[in-house]
Every structure is written in C-alpha cells, then in structure tokens.
Amino acid sequence: MDYTTANKPLPTITDLTRPFWTAAKAGRLVLQKCDHCGTFNFHPKAWCINCGSRALTWTDAQPTGTVYSFTISRSVAMNYQGWQADLPVLMCLIDLDDGARLYGQLADCRPEDIRIGMRVTVWFESISDEAGIPKFRPLK
Numbered sequence: 001m002d003y004t005t006a007n008k009p010l011p012t013i014t015d016l017t018r019p020f021w022t023a024a025k026a027g028r029l030v031l032q033k034c035d036h037c038g039t040f041n042f043h044p045k046a047w048c049i050n051c052g053s054r055a056l057t058w059t060d061a062q063p064t065g066t067v068y069s070f071t072i073s074r075s076v077a078m079n080y081q082g083w084q085a086d087l088p089v090l091m092c093l094i095d096l097d098d099g100a101r102l103y104g105q106l107a108d109c110r111p112e113d114i115r116i117g118m119r120v121t122v123w124f125e126s127i128s129d130e131a132g133i134p135k136f137r138p139l140k
C-alpha cells in the first residue's frame with residue numbers, strides 16, 4: 001500500500017516549504033542554511049533559528065547522520081488512522097554529519113534494535129505528484 005492509498009494526510013505545501021518537498025520528491029535532502037552564520041534550519045522558517053537573519057539558502061544536506069534521540073509510537077490519533085498499518089513507528093531526532101538536526105521516521109529497523117548514536121542514512125518516499133518525504137534507515 002502506498003502513501004496515498006493508505007489515506008494518509010498530505011502536508012500543506014507553501015511557498016516557504018515547497019523547496020523541501022520537491023527536492024525530496026527528486027531524491028535530495030535540502031535544508032535552509034543561513035548565509036550569515038551557517039546554521040541549518042529545520043523545519044523551514046522565514047529566519048535563521050540561530051541569528052535571526054533572513055538570508056537563507058536551500059542547501060543540499062549530508063545524507064548520513066546519527067540518532068540523537070527517538071520515540072516509539074505504538075498507537076495513532078483518531079485523525080491519523082492511515083498510519084495504523086505502519087505501527088510501531090520510530091520517530092527520531094537525527095544529527096546529520098554536517099551539523100543539521102532534523103526529525104524523521106526510521107524505517108527498516110525493529111524497535112528493539114534502535115539506539116541513540118545509531119548510524120543512519122536518508123531515503124525518500126514519494127507521497128504525491130509534487131512531494132516526497134525524507135525518511136531514514138540504519139546504515140549498514
């Protein structure tokens with residue numbers, strides 16, 4: 001079952017977030033990077049999370065990183081029944097090798113095998129004609 005046939009809600013794509021979703025559709029992980037201080041933003045914002053600069057450039061991010069923290073979801077809220085078949089879902093904070101931190105789902109990993117510090121790599125799930133979602137799996 002793919003993303004849309006599973007009846008999962010699609011993200012609201014705005015002018016601010018469109019580069020993230022369309023890059024993921026094309027198999028690229030891009031994040032906003034501050035032209036002033038070099039900090040990566042995630043999720044997309046109109047200003048740098050570190051210095052407040054509005055000079056942000058969409059930049060290819062490293063596809064590998066480590067699990068900083070995680071949680072294991074074993075139930076879904078009423079409005080998100082499309083994810084029922086995916087349970088348990090492993091949601092992680094990932095520290096990419098270039099210093100960016102983002103959150104994402106870890107796939108291809110049993111809940112008992114996830115560890116803080118685990119090496120992971122990104123992959124992309126197509127979710128519509130215009131968007132993909134970056135997800136992660138253990139790096140072998």
Ligand SMILES: [Zn+2]
Binds near residue numbers: 039
């Ligand atoms: Zn900055």
